Amino acid sequence: MTPCFPGPVKSSSSIRLALSTWTEVENYLQSCKGVILPIGSTEQHGPTGAIGTDALTAEAVSLEVGKKTGVLVAPVQAYGMAEHHLGFPGTMSLKPDTLLSVIHDLLFSLASHGFERIFVVNGHGGNIATTKAAFSKVYGTALSRGLSTAPNLRCRLVNWFMAGSVFNEAKKLYGDKEGQHATPSEIALTLHLEPTLIEKQHKLPAAAPAGPIHGFEDFRKRYPDGRMGSDPFLAHPDHGANLLEKASEDLSIDLIRFLDES
Numbered sequence: 001m002t003p004c005f006p007g008p009v010k011s012s013s014s015i016r017l018a019l020s021t022w023t024e025v026e027n028y029l030q031s032c033k034g035v036i037l038p039i040g041s042t043e044q045h046g047p048t049g050a051i052g053t054d055a056l057t058a059e060a061v062s063l064e065v066g067k068k069t070g071v072l073v074a075p076v077q078a079y080g081m082a083e084h085h086l087g088f089p090g091t092m093s094l095k096p097d098t099l100l101s102v103i104h105d106l107l108f109s110l111a112s113h114g115f116e117r118i119f120v121v122n123g124h125g126g127n128i129a130t131t132k133a134a135f136s137k138v139y140g141t142a143l144s145r146g147l148s149t150a151p152n153l154r155c156r157l158v159n160w161f162m163a164g165s166v167f168n169e170a171k172k173l174y175g176d177k178e179g180q181h182a183t184p185s186e187i188a189l190t191l192h193l194e195p196t197l198i199e200k201q202h203k204l205p206a207a208a209p210a211g212p213i214h215g216f217e218d219f220r221k222r223y224p225d226g227r228m229g230s231d232p233f234l235a236h237p238d239h240g241a242n243l244l245e246k247a248s249e250d251l252s253i254d255l256i257r258f259l260d261e262s
Contacts, residue, residue, distance in 0.1 A: 004032030004259055006070025015066035017074045025113070028072060033116035033152075034259045036073045037106065038062035039131065041080030041124035044088035046182030046227040048201050050190050051090045053182075054080065057189045058123030061160040064248035065121065069255055077106065081126040084213050087220035096130045103134035104141070107155060111142050116152040119255050122159045123186075131157050156258050161186060163250035166243055173239055179230025180210035181223070185243055187232040192240030203233050 006028075013019050017035070020028075040055030050056065055078035066073040079102075082093035094102065103120075110118055120131060135155040142150040160166065161183075170178050170185040178185060191197050208222055210229035 004034055004071075006032055009067050009070055012063040012067055012073075015070060015073050016063070017072050020072070025072070029114045032071065032259075033114060033149075034071045034119065034255070035110055035115045035117070036062045036066055036071055036119045036121060036255070037110070038073065038076040038121045039080060039103070039123070039127055040076055040078055041082045041126065042078055042090075042092040043080075043082035043085040043124070044091050044182075044226045045187070046207075046230070046232060047204065047225050048232050049182045049187050049226075050194070050197055050200075052078065053186055053190050054123035056123075056193055057186055058121050058160065060189065060193050060244060061123075061247045061251065062121045064244060065119075065251045065255060068248060068252040071119070071255060071259075074106075074110070077102065080124045081130055082124070084126070084216050084219045085226075086216040088226055099127065099130045100134050100137065103131055104137050107134060107138040108141055111138065111147055111149045111153050114149060116149050116154065117259050117261075118153075118155045119258055120155060120157045121251065122157055123161070125159070128157065128159065154258070154261060156254075158251055158254060160247040160251065163247050165246040165250050169243060169246055174231070174234050176229070177231040177234055179207060179228050181228040181230060182207075182226055182232055183230045184232050184235040185239070188235035188237065188240035189243055190240065191235055191237040192244060195237065198237065201233060201235070204231070207231065 038058040040058040045053045059076040062073045085091040174184045207227035
């Protein structure tokens with residue numbers, strides 16, 4: 001496969017699949033087989049964090065990567081596997097088998113049109129295992145249905161919050177107060193994206209320490225305010241802008257390498 005690097009663009013509107021026509025996508029596929037699919041979750045993020053945090057952040061990082069590379073960005077899949085958060089009002093979850101089917105069907109749709117490199121940018125840890133299972137399933141489906149893309153179809157999952165420079169920056173900024181859920185790094189990014197969220201931030205008592213995750217009733221007992229060892233009060237919009245740039249830089253490099261893989 002010939003690698004495609006359409007090149008940086010100034011506005012995200014030109015790389016958003018949702019704002020493209022089918023003819024524009026058809027023309028794009030003549031020179032580039034890559035696409036970015038952001039996935040997140042709609043779940044509680046403690047008493048000060050937005051319920052849409054995981055989807056908002058995954059989409060924002062994906063659009064920045066798209067601007068840096070010129071690769072199309074699909075609409076965000078905003079619902080993930082968040083069963084353990086159902087003890088908190090506002091959480092909307094898909095069961096693992098439902099999410100597997102949804103991701104599989106989205107991947108298959110893209111592959112059926114000619115996309116061969118699907119770069120999934122994830123904002124929620126609970127999606128990881130199921131998304132990787134969907135990759136395995138779609139490879140088999142593409143082959144069994146005789147898609148022309150089947151021999152070259154590749155899917156990659158990247159978690160923006162685990163990008164090397166993001167992880168290191170969060171450690172420097174927040175130390176052990178980063179925690180495991182409702183982290184200041186992800187909250188900082190949402191504060192940068194949506195300034196109205198700043199007014200929701202206030203000092204909180206120490207969070208329950210991070211630990212095991214079981215069912216939603218057990219989760220609510222262990223982590224009564226939804227946080228897991230984190231202090232989102234440390235978050236600042238400027239941190240979020242910096243983390244967004246670091247994430248998009250790291251993942252753009254990863255995407256370019258991915259497009260060039262055999």
